[in-house]
Amino acid sequence: xxxxxxxxxxxxxxxxxxxxxxxxxxxxxxxxxxxxxxxxxxxxxxxxxxxxxxxxxxxxxxxxxxxxxxxxxxxxxxxxxxxxxxxxxxxxxxxxxxxxxxxxxxxxxxxxxxxxxxxxxxxxxxxxxxxxxxxxxxxxxxxxxxxxxxxxxxxxxxxxxxxxxxxxxxxxxxxxxxxxxxxxxxxxxxxxxxxxxxxxxxxxxxxxxxxxxxxxxxxxxxxxxxxxxxxxxxxxxxxxxxxxxxxxxxxxxxxxxxxxxxxxxxxxxxxxxxxxxxxxxxxxxxxxxxxxxxxxxxxxxxxxxxxxxxxxxxxx
Amino acid sequence: xxxxxxxxxxxxxxxxxxxxxxxxxxxxxxxxxxxxxxxxxxxxxxxxxxxxxxxxxxxxxxxxxxxxxxxxxxxxxxxxxxxxxxxxxxxxxxxxxxxxxxxxxxxxxxxxxxxxxxxxxxxxxxxxxxxxxxxxxxxxxxxxxxxxxxxxxxxxxxxxxxxxxxxxxxxxxxxxxxxxxxxxxxxxxxxxxxxxxxxxxxxxxxxxxxxxxxxxxxxxxxxxxxxxxxxxxxxxxxxxxxxxxxxxxxxxxxxxxxxxxxxxxxxxxxxxxxxxxxxxxxxxxxxxxxxxxxxxxxxxxxxxxxxxxxxxxxxx
Numbered sequence: 001x002x003x004x005x006x007x008x009x010x011x012x013x014x015x016x017x018x019x020x021x022x023x024x025x026x027x028x029x030x031x032x033x034x035x036x037x038x039x040x041x042x043x044x045x046x047x048x049x050x051x052x053x054x055x056x057x058x059x060x061x062x063x064x065x066x067x068x069x070x071x072x073x074x075x076x077x078x079x080x081x082x083x084x085x086x087x088x089x090x091x092x093x094x095x096x097x098x099x100x101x102x103x104x105x106x107x108x109x110x111x112x113x114x115x116x117x118x119x120x121x122x123x124x125x126x127x128x129x130x131x132x133x134x135x136x137x138x139x140x141x142x143x144x145x146x147x148x149x150x151x152x153x154x155x156x157x158x159x160x161x162x163x164x165x166x167x168x169x170x171x172x173x174x175x176x177x178x179x180x181x182x183x184x185x186x187x188x189x190x191x192x193x194x195x196x197x198x199x200x201x202x203x204x205x206x207x208x209x210x211x212x213x214x215x216x217x218x219x220x221x222x223x224x225x226x227x228x229x230x231x232x233x234x235x236x237x238x239x240x241x242x243x244x245x246x247x248x249x250x251x252x253x254x255x256x257x258x259x260x261x262x263x264x265x266x267x268x269x270x271x272x273x274x275x276x277x278x279x280x281x282x283x284x285x286x287x288x289x290x291x292x293x294x295x296x297x298x299x300x301x302x303x304x305x306x307x308x309x310x311x312x313x314x315x316x
Numbered sequence: 317x318x319x320x321x322x323x324x325x326x327x328x329x330x331x332x333x334x335x336x337x338x339x340x341x342x343x344x345x346x347x348x349x350x351x352x353x354x355x356x357x358x359x360x361x362x363x364x365x366x367x368x369x370x371x372x373x374x375x376x377x378x379x380x381x382x383x384x385x386x387x388x389x390x391x392x393x394x395x396x397x398x399x400x401x402x403x404x405x406x407x408x409x410x411x412x413x414x415x416x417x418x419x420x421x422x423x424x425x426x427x428x429x430x431x432x433x434x435x436x437x438x439x440x441x442x443x444x445x446x447x448x449x450x451x452x453x454x455x456x457x458x459x460x461x462x463x464x465x466x467x468x469x470x471x472x473x474x475x476x477x478x479x480x481x482x483x484x485x486x487x488x489x490x491x492x493x494x495x496x497x498x499x500x501x502x503x504x505x506x507x508x509x510x511x512x513x514x515x516x517x518x519x520x521x522x523x524x525x526x527x528x529x530x531x532x533x534x535x536x537x538x539x540x541x542x543x544x545x546x547x548x549x550x551x552x553x554x555x556x557x558x559x560x561x562x563x564x565x566x567x568x569x570x571x572x573x574x575x576x577x578x579x580x581x582x583x584x585x586x587x588x589x590x591x592x593x594x595x596x597x598x599x600x601x602x603x604x605x606x607x608x609x610x611x612x613x614x615x616x617x618x619x620x621x622x623x624x625x626x627x628x629x630x631x632x
Contacts, residue, residue, distance in 0.1 A: 007322050009372055012329070017437040032436065033430070050326045052334055053347045077333040079405075080324075080398035085373040088431035088468060095415030099452050109407035117412065120402040127362045130468050130495035130538070130552060132545040133454060149449040163609065164570055179452040186571040205575075243563035244486045252521050265484055277530065281606040287626030306631035309608040313624060 011043060012034070015061070016081045018072035025067050037062050044070060052077065068225070089121035094129035101135035102179055103142045114189045136202060137184050141196070142177070145186055154214045157189075158206035159199055164277035173214035189216035196220050236272035238281050240293040243267045247289030250282070263274055268293070280305055324350030325365055329374060333397060338379040338389025362579035366579070404440050413442040414452065422456040423465060430606075456503055461496075465507050468493045470529070471536040477525035478518060488526045490517070492536040495544035506547040507536070517548050536590035561592045561600060562615040569610035572603065589614070597622050605630075 017032075020022055044063050051074070052062035062073040084092075086121040096114045098109060115139060118125050132278065145277040146157040155174055160167050172188035175276075177198070184201040196216075238257075243250055256271040276298055283292050283302040292299040317407045327452045332339075341362055345351055351358045364374050375396040383386050404412065412435065419428040434443060460476065467474040474493060479486040493507040502519055509516035565573055566589050576579060579591045601622035604611050608627075612625050 006372065006608045008325050008368075010433075011322065011326055013430075015437075017433075020437070033433065046323055046326070049323055050330060053331050055327075055349065071326075071618045074622045080394070080436040082373055083399045084399060084431055084434060085427070086429040087424060087436070088463075090469075091419050092412065092415055092431045094424075094490065095418035095428065096411065096420060097618045098454070099411060099415055102450065102452060104450065106407065106411060109405070111406035112412045113404060113415075116402055116404060116408065120400045122400075127469050130544070131465075131497075133498040134545055134549070136500060136502070147451070160575075161572055162572055165381045165610070167571055174449070176449045176451055179450070181454045181456075181503075182498050183500045201437055237446035248479065249485040252519070281608070283624060284370075284608055284630050285606045287605065287629035291526045291630075305630055306627045309605075309612075309627045310624070312609045312612050312630060313620075313627075 007043070011047060012082050014043060014079050015072060016077050017049060017192045018070060019075060019079050022067045022071045023066075024071075025092045026065075026070055029070065042063075047072070047075075051075075069205055070151040074251050084121045086124045086127050089124035089258065090116070090131055092117050093121070093125050094131045094133060095130075098133040098179070101133075102137060102177075102184075103139045104146055105184050122157060129179075133182055135179055135182050135184070137179075138201060138204075141201050141204050141207055142184065144209060145174060145177060145201075148209045148214070149177065151209075152214050154191075154210040154212045156205055156206075156208045156210055157199060160205055161204070163275060163281065171210065172199070173216040173220070174222065175216060178210045179253075188215075189220040201283060220306075236274050237295070239270045239273060239276060239295070239298065241271070241279075241290055243269060243286070244288065245284050250286070254282075284309070320350055322447045324348065325369065328365060329369065329392065329460045332376065332392040333388055333394055335391050336375075338381060340381070340387060340390045344390065351539075355529045399434055399438050402438055404435075406441075409440055412440070418452050418454055418587065421452065422454050423461045424456075454498055456520075458503055458523070460523040461503060462522060463529070464493065464523075466498060467527065467529050468496055468505070470533040472533055473531045473536060474527050474529050476523045476527045479522045479524050489518070490530075491518065492538070494538040494547075495543055495546050497548040499545075499548045504548045506542075511553050515542075515547060516529040519577075520611060540620045559594055559597075559616065561594050561597075561613065561619050563590045563592060563604060564588070564612040564614055565590045565607070566610040570607050573607070573611060601626060 014029075014033060016017065018029070019223065026037050026040060030037045035043070046066065048063040048097045049059050049060070053059070058225070061075040064071045085233065093114065095108055096117065145155065154171055156169070156171050158167055158169055170190055170192040172186070172190050174186060174188045176187045177184065178187055178198070185202075186199045186201060188199065189195075190197040241250065242262065243266045248267050251259055251267055251269055254271060256269045258270045259266045262268055279292065279298065280302050283290065284305060292302055325348070328344070331344070331348055334573050340348075340493070343358070345358050348366060351361060356436070363405055375392060377391055377393060377396070377515075378388050379391065381389050406408070413432065416432040417426040419425045432442065448556050462476065473490060475488060475490045477486040478489045479588050489508045490507065490510040492510065494604070495506055497504045502521065504517050504519055506515070507515045563573060567588060570579065570590065573590050573592060577590045577592050580588050583589045592600070595616040597616070601619055603618070604613050604623045605626040613623045
């Protein structure tokens with residue numbers, strides 16, 4: 001299945017787009033269609049060769065390039081764009097349905113847009129019933145954070161950190177709210193660590209808006225999330241885990257760098273992390289289902305953790 | 317697609333849209349430029365062109381030329397071809413742009429941007445708008461996503477090899493898919509499991525082989541009243557929290573346990589006894605073991621034994 005629109009599909013959208021917008025700038029059109037100006041010019045040259053049967057000058061589509069603008073005419077037969085394909089309709093409808101689950105002031109516009117798109121898509125939207133995105137949000141937490149974002153205020157978070165098993169208190173200058181595959185995160189400049197952090201909203205124990213304005217420093221750049229939420233850093237420590245078949249679920253739940261299958265059906269997992277405390281906790285949980293191979297000191301620490309825990313059981 | 321072929325297809329679309337009465341293949345051969353001379357070579361190329369147009373969603377219709385004649389002709393009805401008029405307010409268009417961006421890191425990215433281009437071609441001005449600091453995205457890094465989506469869309473059964481976390485080896489499964497659900501950051505497919513003879517839910521990232529589509533399109537029928545979202549949610553919430561565990565937790569630790577506690581009572585100067593409703597001793601033991609010496613399972617004995625087994629394995 002190819003998802004990249006073919007050239008013909010682009011031309012069938014380009015013609016009505018230009019008919020509706022005389023004297024469009026070539027640069028703008030190219031940007032909208034995700035092509036270079038050179039490619040756009042080739043597309044226009046091709047369109048200029050096409051038209052109604054007979055193919056005399058009066059039958060052909062008129063392409064008038066003046067300086068850096070283009071105007072199209074005489075293309076009545078294909079003046080309307082092609083109707084939406086099933087996967088196009090589903091992409092829009094499911095996207096809108098997901099947005100509708102995020103509390104906020106634009107709910108009304110989303111509902112109206114959804115009704116119009118479904119009506120224009122007709123049968124093509126039918127398959128959207130077979131795709132659902134479940135967004136988990138605490139409406140009160142989201143509402144407070146959006147309020148802080150809109151009024152540009154610093155907020156205070158009580159934030160639970162499972163890897164260290166502690167609730168931390170921090171002031172954050174909010175930058176954006178992200179909903180990624182159903183999970184909600186606040187991206188903000190954390191004044192405690194003086195860096196941009198992503199906070200999972202299901203770990204927010206409490207949130208209040210402060211009186212100070214949010215003032216993230218200029219170096220607080222929003223992260224490029226196109227490569228995924230969690231990117232390893234070169235300073236991270238490398239950990240090697242050996243998992244029995246019962247422990248292979250770890251590979252599904254944690255980002256790792258490489259994996260190989262062992263003879264017994266288990267996995268050898270290499271991962272990088274800035275903080276090994278969660279690996280210690282994971283190793284206790286895994287018991288016989290997995291063990292740390294490297295670094296040796298970390299494996300030693302886990303054995304000591306386990307022995308200390310066993311002593312706590314002896315005591316009662 | 318070569319330049320000449322795109323030109324030929326565009327002229328064919330215009331020709332078939334422009335005619336009110338069906339026109340025969342022979343007439344098309346005469347009219348539309350770019351086809352080879354010979355009848356057989358033409359017939360082969362015309363067949364390929366028709367199927368390519370239909371794949372793009374262009375509705376090429378076949379009709380008898382007249383009621384007393386069985387010769388057929390071709391045409392495209394403008395009403396079937398064109399996207400119906402869609403008139404969006406600025407806030408609706410903004411919602412739609414966000415909805416299309418929703419997929420930009422996922423399998424339907426191409427479909428979403430294709431849909432947006434068609435709407436822009438219909439005169440909708442989406443511009444570069446964004447809601448105040450909110451970004452909603454979905455990811456679909458699972459290699460199986462594209463094939464499963466195809467099976468769902470075509471309503472075909474499929475086979476794949478699936479790693480159940482409790483099983484030693486992946487097993488072959490045959491599924492009639494009813495839909496895709498994104499839940500808590502992961503994609504699932506819900507459907508009828510032919511081998512088990514009952515409805516089941518599968519996590520896409522546990523599919524260990526290529527997905528093979530079997531059977532004919534339209535074979536799979538989703539029974540009335542099935543809610544795929546509920547199927548996925550229900551998979552995690554069906555077990556009732558009928559039993560109560562007692563766990564001794566060091567003060568200032570075990571926040572994850574304390575958040576779900578039904579009661580917390582001081583045990584001594586440094587510890588509390590936390591009472592917690594639970595469903596599965598094995599699942600709760602995973603969590604208690606992670607806390608090491610900070611959390612000691614007191615009751616029931618099944619839970620205590622399960623935690624001790626993990627700690628003993630981790631200590632050796």
